[in-house]
Amino acid sequence: MEFLKLLGIVIVIVGFALKLDSILIIVAAALVTGFVGGLSPVELLETLGSNFIANRNMAIFIIIMLVTGTMERNGLREAAAALIGKFKGATSGLVIGIYGVMRAVFAAFNVGFGGVAGFVRPVIMPMAEGAITARGKKPHEDHLEELKGMAAGMENVTWFFGQVLFVGGSGAILVQNTLAGLGYEVELGALAAVEIPVCIIATAITIVFYFLKDKYLLKKYY
16 A cells, blocks of 8 residues: 555656646646545645645745746747847847846846746757857757856856845845854845945856857857
8 A cells, every 4th residue: 555655656757758738747646645645635735735835935946847848848949049030140149148137137136037947948048049040050069068058157147146136135144144153244235235246247257258158169160
């Protein structure tokens, strides 16, 4: 009977292997696992609710992943590539640079897009690849690998420096507590004001570096 509790895992494996609806698979696996484990419908709902509240950040991340996966399956990557393909003068470096500016601004308000897996891979990378295709070139595999690293790097730099600008965010509080432990009492507002030029400089340097690097890669591979 103990092995029956593993049916949920079987449902997930088979469901994704058959490319069924992601949300349906997860819900079905949760329901089957709960019922096999002896939970009543009310107890199952209470368990799901309490775990969602206790781990809401992880739960939100999972929801974003499911939504992104569903959209990608229904043509998100193709739509992103087609959009950037309309701008003939666009380059992959320019696409990543524009994303960097947007990411830094939204990070200052503690707004996330799902990170590398939830936004960069399904949206930014197809746009970067579409910029190459718009030039009449076939994307080189090594160039794409470089672009993956550049896009992920832009996400990390802008989020790292941008999130500290959000007063009350975890990053700002961490810095404040660290400085307090060293004997420096700093207000969150003053900390954010000091971090603004740091974020701008870090973002600008990264954009310029990736833009120049992409120009070099264009000459190298095409």
